[in-house]
Amino acid sequence: MDVLISLLPPLAAVVLALLTRRVNLSLFASIWLGGWLVAGDPLSGVAQTFDWFAEVMTDEWNARFLVLVSLLGAGAAFMHRTGGSQALSRWLMARIHSRHHSLLLTWALGVIIFFNDYVNSVIVGNATRELTARQRISREKLAWVMDATSAPMATLGPVSDWIGYQVSLISAAFVTLGLTTEQPYRVFLHSLPWNFYALLCLASVPMIIALGDFGPMRRAQARAEATGELVAPGDTPLSSVEQDLGEVPEERGRLWHFLLPLVVLIGVAGWALWYTGGGAEGKPLMDAIADTDVSVSLSWAAFAMVLTGMAMALLQRQSLTECEDTLLAGFRTMLPALVIMVLAWSIGTVTGALDTGEHVINATRDWLSPALLPVLIFLIAMVISFATGSSWGAMAILTPIGVPLAFNMGDMALVSMAIGAIFSGAIFGDHCSPISDTTVMASIFSGCDHIAHVRTQIPYALVPAGISGLLYLGSIAIDSAWLLLGAGLVLQGMIIALLGRLNAGRVPVQEQQA
DSSP: OHHHHHHHHHHHHHHHHHHHOOHHHHHHHHHHHHHHHHHSSHHHHHHHHHHHHHHHHHSHHHHHHHHHHHHHHHHHHHHHHTTHHHHHHHHHHTTOOSHHHHHHHHHHHHHHOOSOHHHHHHHHHHHHHHHHHHTTOOHHHHHHHHHHHHHHHHHHOSSOHHHHHHHHHHHHHHHHHTOOSSOHHHHHHHHGGGOHHHHHHHHHHHHHHHHOOOHHHHHHHHHHHHHOOSSOTTOOBSOOHHHHHOOOOTTTOOTHHHHHHHHHHHHHHHHHHHHHTTGGGTOOHHHHHHTOOHHHHHHHHHHHHHHHHHHHHHHTTOOHHHHHHHHHHHHHHHHHHHHHHHHHHHHHHHHHHTTHHHHHHHHHGGGOOTTTHHHHHHHHHHHHHHHHSOHHHHHHHHHHHHHHHHHHHSOHHHHHHHHHHHHHHHHHHHHHOTTOHHHHHHHHHHTOBHHHHHHHHHHHHHHHHHHHHHHHHHTTTOOOHHHHHHHHHHHHHHHHHHHHHHHHTSOOHHHHHO
16 A cells, blocks of 8 residues: 555656646646645645755755756757757758658667767757758657657666766675675676667667557657648647747858857766766776766756857857847746756655655565566566656666665576666656656757657557566576567567558548648
8 A cells, every 4th residue: 555655646747747738737736745645634735845846946966957957958049049050950951851861860869979868868859850840750759769769878878977877876786795806887788788678769769760650659740741730739849949049040050050069068078077077086987987976067068068159159240138148048948848857856756755666666575586586676667767757766776676686586697687677677767757857858859748748659668668578577588688689679670560550551630631
């Protein structure tokens, strides 16, 4: 019963958001429900709700993240006002002439920008939003491609702030076990083939592009192709730089007006991640990445990006007043997303107050066995990450428990398998939970309605998630991750092809009219 009560607020947030399509009201109602459960009555629950709002907004990391997102919005605004985004779109449109190629480019960029998921969303969204619009690709589909690459790639690397965080969790678990002879990073590398969800999710994008859409995504794409409506009537994108900032003279921008701010963003971010982790003090790269301060590093990078954009605007003889207007307009475009993030963080505080993670683990502890450990860890990680909207939170909860369990039940091979299952399940929630920051970021920089993005993406996420569960069950009989992964890729291709063919016979009204 405790586990059901502790899951009520996050599940209420997800269900209400999907039913009402009003994410802010749904999140607030679920936080108040959590406050009621904690405080004991509805009125005290209101007071508890606002206490949680104050707590998450004054948290140092959260405050830095709000600043970071605002600066990224300002940086994107300068790209637009200097004409850089339009110049890139013209350059790409002269070379890419099909929907498939534009989507594959979006996917390839998402794979290449692997060192941070937030930076991934900024770069990929700004680079492909106009190109995909010209190809009549729905905003829902663009958001899915972006979201399906950002978090999965960040957790696979080869080098990212995510990997530093994950290795630090493994290292802490090894210290608890007294495993001084095992190298955490090497064990992490051994766990990568067992991160089935991230690998299958990445592979699902070109598969679906080639084999066809299904479910609500097919209807969204049919609408865009038939009517040119990239966003469904009644939907509201979280952000629209183009609408907020207006038209820019076509002759203003050059390609370097887009590329230079991104080079600065990536360069300063890479240096800052190394520097704030102690790289300048002689730490090895992976140790520095493990100890880095992500929020500080990316805030420096985003600020450098804004300064670069402002300098370029001044070189175009835009006035200081125009630069200030661009800066403030960039901040305004991020405001709806910032509100959602504060509410989502508050849901995380609610689940912490109700000990959701501990109750979920306790409810399944008696079922654990060496054979079932990977699949149960995977399922638990999925539940926790989806309910809390945080893969890092799910990793932090499960790694100190799952690694010792795997070591005591088996050997280092089972430990690697368990680590892969933890990170795999955690990525699922971060990928498609409506209260996940990475899901919000994909909605922002694709220009998509947030709930429309979640609703169309979940069926696509469930395919690799379901196959991953089967593969973890298959590990009972087959101990080769690569063999299982190969079988999973074949099965995934067959399922996607079958779903695409079944949906091909259901022609939406828009297609019939086209």
